Amino acid sequence: xAVEIFSRYELKYIISDELFRIFKKQLDGRLEADKYCxxxxxxxxxxxxxDTADNEIIRKSIDKPVYKEKIRLRSYGVVKSDDIVFFxxxxxxxxxxxxxxxxxxxxxxxxxxxxxxxPEARDELDRLVKNEIDFFVHKYKSLMPKVFISYDRIAxxxxxDKSFRVTFDSNIRTRRYDLSLDxxxxxxxxMPADCWLMEVKTKDSIPLWxxxxxxxxxxxxxxxxxxxxxxxxxITGCKDEKVEKNVSRLYA
Numbered sequence: 385x386a387v388e389i390f391s392r393y394e395l396k397y398i399i400s401d402e403l404f405r406i407f408k409k410q411l412d413g414r415l416e417a418d419k420y421c422x423x424x425x426x427x428x429x430x431x432x433x434x435d436t437a438d439n440e441i442i443r444k445s446i447d448k449p450v451y452k453e454k455i456r457l458r459s460y461g462v463v464k465s466d467d468i469v470f471f472x473x474x475x476x477x478x479x480x481x482x483x484x485x486x487x488x489x490x491x492x493x494x495x496x497x498x499x500x501x502x503p504e505a506r507d508e509l510d511r512l513v514k515n516e517i518d519f520f521v522h523k524y525k526s527l528m529p530k531v532f533i534s535y536d537r538i539a540x541x542x543x544x545d546k547s548f549r550v551t552f553d554s555n556i557r558t559r560r561y562d563l564s565l566d567x568x569x570x571x572x573x574x575m576p577a578d579c580w581l582m583e584v585k586t587k588d589s590i591p592l593w594x595x596x597x598x599x600x601x602x603x604x605x606x607x608x609x610x611x612x613x614x615x616x617x618x619i620t621g622c623k624d625e626k627v628e629k630n631v632s633r634l635y636a
Contacts, residue, residue, distance in 0.1 A: 389513065391482045392547070392585050396608045401578040403601060404552060408538075410597050415540035415550060420460060426536040426554070430565050432457045433611050434497065434527040441524065446612045451477045454611065455520055455527070457493055458485075459565045465491040469565060471517055481585075486513045490565060497527065529563035531618075532571060533610050535581075542591075549585040550594075556581065558614045574613060581608065 399407065420427040433456045435441045445452040453475040463469060471493055472485040488496070492503050502518050505511035521527055535553040542548035559571030575581065582603075584590060590598075598604075617623055 388483065388485045389509070391480055392587050393479060394481050395584040395590070395605045397582040397584070397598075397603050398575070398606055398608065399580050399582055399603060401554075401580065403603070404554075404580045404582070407582075407597065407601055407603070408552070411540060411550065414543060414593065415548075416543055418539040418541055418549075421538055421540075426538045426552075428461050428534060428536050428569060430459045430461065430463075430532070430534040430569060432529045432563055432565060433531050433533065435530040436524055436527065439530070439615065442530075442611055442615045445609065446615065451475070453520070455517070457497070457565065459490070462568055463490050463565050465489065465566070469493050471496075473517055473520055484513045484516055486510055486517065497521070530560070531611065531614055532559045532563050532567075533557070533574075533614065534569050534571070535610075545591070547587045548591060548594075549583075551583045551585070553581040553583070554579070556610060558610075560618065574610065574617075581610075 433442075433454065441454060445454065453473065456472050456474070457469055458472055459467070459469045466489050468487050469490050470485045470487050472483060475482040488503055496502050502514050505514050533556065535556040537551055537553050539549065539551045541550075555577060556574040557569065557571035558574050562568075584594070
């Protein structure tokens with residue numbers, strides 16, 4: 385798909401590896417794996433987050449304003465210059481997440497972000513998204529790659545309601561060097577290897593059956609941002625206290 389536009393609500397939970405395996409079995413028959421999960425296995429997502437020299441975008445974001453936004457370049461696995469990647473803008477207003485993305489080759493994306501022109505749009509919808517990305521880039525000026533974040537994901541969506549999605553991310557790796565999607569997948573772990581970040585994504589409310597599962601296994605929502613957490617760790621030189629508290633609770 386060349387372009388995607390959607391809005392949804394997102395809830396996040398940190399769970400142990402043991403609970404992940406138990407909980408995921410409860411989803412059988414109600415959710416099915418998305419197209420990237422071959423043979424019911426995970427796939428790897430790689431991201432380059434862009435920001436200003438003084439980290440204006442992420443600093444605003446972690447202050448938890450009513451409105452915040454981020455821009456990133458995403459690939460599925462390690463890519464080469466002529467492979468498809470996705471330029472994405474992610475906005476959040478009053479709890480609702482809005483996402484815009486368009487596909488380019490890696491070479492086109494790097495050429496654009498380094499001062500070149502945005503490739504021609506494929507259709508009217510693609511033109512609107514490319515214009516929005518272009519406005520974002522020129523609004524902040526001199527955006528530069530700041531951090532690489534990758535993770536292994538298992539993604540599922542509702543059999544009867546495909547807008548309801550649940551994703552499980554593990555091995556969240558970050559680095560502030562080799563900031564390219566063709567360099568490989570490596571870096572420091574953002575959370576312990578035996579933890580999973582579960583994200584629930586829905587246009588409306590969570591289905592009752594799912595809410596009952598959360599209650600049964602005492603799974604509670606947390607405030608968590610991969611880029612935000614990485615930035616706090618980078619600035620302070622130590623792990624984010626709120627994340628550490630949520631992780632330690634799993635082993636209490």
